[in-house]
Amino acid sequence: MKKSDSPLPCSPLELPVFNCSNLCSGFIHWLTPWKMSIIFVTNPKEPNEDVKEETTLLVGESVESSRERITLSTCISDTSTSGMAILGGPLQASSGPKVSDVLELCIYLRDQTVIPLKVNNGQQAQTEDLFRIVQEEQKLPPEAANVFSLWLVSPSLELRLKKNHRPYYLVQQWQELCKLYTDQKAEYKLRDTPLLMLQRNVFYSKEEEMKLNDETTLSLLYHEAQYNVLEGRYVVDKLDYDELAAIQFIIEEGNLIGVKGLTQNQRHNLERFYPEFLCKRRWQIPGLKNSSRNDIEVRFEEAVVRISQALPEQYSKVSLYKMYLQLLWNTPFYGSAYFSAVVDRPTSKLQMVFGVHSMHVWVCINTEGVCIIEKDKDFVDLAVPFTEMSWHFHDDLEDEKLPSLFIQFLVKDGEETVTKLLEINSRQAKLMNALIDSMVKRKRQQQHVHRPRRYSEQSYDSVDGAISSTFNKSLNKLKRLSLDTYTVAEVKS
Numbered sequence: 001m002k003k004s005d006s007p008l009p010c011s012p013l014e015l016p017v018f019n020c021s022n023l024c025s026g027f028i029h030w031l032t033p034w035k036m037s038i039i040f041v042t043n044p045k046e047p048n049e050d051v052k053e054e055t056t057l058l059v060g061e062s063v064e065s066s067r068e069r070i071t072l073s074t075c076i077s078d079t080s081t082s083g084m085a086i087l088g089g090p091l092q093a094s095s096g097p098k099v100s101d102v103l104e105l106c107i108y109l110r111d112q113t114v115i116p117l118k119v120n121n122g123q124q125a126q127t128e129d130l131f132r133i134v135q136e137e138q139k140l141p142p143e144a145a146n147v148f149s150l151w152l153v154s155p156s157l158e159l160r161l162k163k164n165h166r167p168y169y170l171v172q173q174w175q176e177l178c179k180l181y182t183d184q185k186a187e188y189k190l191r192d193t194p195l196l197m198l199q200r201n202v203f204y205s206k207e208e209e210m211k212l213n214d215e216t217t218l219s220l221l222y223h224e225a226q227y228n229v230l231e232g233r234y235v236v237d238k239l240d241y242d243e244l245a246a247i248q249f250i251i252e253e254g255n256l257i258g259v260k261g262l263t264q265n266q267r268h269n270l271e272r273f274y275p276e277f278l279c280k281r282r283w284q285i286p287g288l289k290n291s292s293r294n295d296i297e298v299r300f301e302e303a304v305v306r307i308s309q310a311l312p313e314q315y316s317k318v319s320l321y322k323m324y325l326q327l328l329w330n331t332p333f334y335g336s337a338y339f340s341a342v343v344d345r346p347t348s349k350l351q352m353v354f355g356v357h358s359m360h361v362w363v364c365i366n367t368e369g370v371c372i373i374e375k376d377k378d379f380v381d382l383a384v385p386f387t388e389m390s391w392h393f394h395d396d397l398e399d400e401k402l403p404s405l406f407i408q409f410l411v412k413d414g415e416e417t418v419t420k421l422l423e424i425n426s427r428q429a430k431l432m433n434a435l436i437d438s439m440v441k442r443k444r445q446q447q448h449v450h451r452p453r454r455y456s457e458q459s460y461d462s463v464d465g466a467i468s469s470t471f472n473k474s475l476n477k478l479k480r481l482s483l484d485t486y487t488v489a490e491v492k493s
Helices: 127-137 167-172 174-181 186-191 215-230 238-253 264-268 291-310 317-329 349-354 429-447
Strands: 028-034 036-041 102-109 113-120 148-153 158-160 195-200 337-344 358-365 369-374 380-385 389-394 404-413 416-425 484-487
Touching: 102 127, 113 127, 127 148, 127 195, 148 167, 158 337, 167 174, 195 215, 215 238, 215 317, 238 291, 238 317, 264 291, 337 429, 358 416, 358 429, 380 404, 389 429, 404 429, 416 429
Parallel strands: 102 195
Antiparallel strands: 028 036, 102 113, 148 158, 148 195, 337 358, 337 416, 358 369, 369 380, 389 404, 404 416, 416 484
């Protein structure tokens, strides 16, 4: 690429805060067309255009919760004659709060547990109130308030909720949020509805997580990590995939010591333990065996036997959870928030003919840095720590082009130090920029690490702060990305 020495300007942005106070009340429905039950809101009013103005959220009412714990497969809503679908049928009037003041909702966990709640004046309930109920229901220790957050999660958008957010009103304006931060077609946006989920707090560091020993907390972290592995968000090498699958098998099925081996059904049911893109049956000549799938089956069984033999006679679930998480703690993207985006790839003559100029990627942001992972691939294109990068958000409202986030990072090119510039296109670029800005500010406050220099400041004359060993530069596959190269005016020794 052509070298230049003109860095871009940059200005900070704050996390958007949405004004929910002007929305009408409505009913939350729980349906099951998207893997798990989802929230559907009836008769919402069109939200005010000023959705970024922060409002004061006050909750003073008492909260009641159901003490039962049910699985996703049994959480199927019934629709009443009034058109209100809720768990267990329509609410009945009683001497307590009015029917309209009581809201039935569910909070979902990644271990496929559903916590049904009856909340008095639930429309006004804040995130911290609902979290406190989950903490009591699941008997989570006090430190769980730092480990986990409540999220609104749908197939197209995931938002971490602040303590003072009122989930009910954010659900009411979900379609408006999808218009802002997704590029789905209108008919899909109308059907896109979120789950209220308990997930790992993106601001919680791996160093703190490594100190945890509570079984319930580690179980939730394990199930969330397992979900990310099977969904292709956490990508590792073949050996690690095999070991992760084997640990999951032992957690679910038990140790293989004393057993001759896996059953045929267990060997063939790879989709339970591996990402779908690794298990796809490729085209082959009829009559021939699928060698790639057979190879995974053999590796899987060998890994199960190997780990079973390595375990002590008396082992605990906690040790297995930690063993699983340990393999992922060594990756640069663990604990990230994920954003969907498009980046350009280097264009060959053949690609120019067929118009293949871009690829869909995950942009992963955690407490340490930013990663770019191609969707349905098992490798990382870029992993760069905050201490070696600058960034710039650009959104020309008059241009039909998607908003952009520019990532500029240091690279050693022979004896010369240069910077590479990557353009990330996404409607969620504003959210990425805000999260990076928040992460860097927290890093500076909590760890006393100097903030990475922005383009509007002085040139790259230093890179401060320790670089995490998980950001191994050998991971980067820069040739798969379309990058501009910039010279560095001066680098301090």
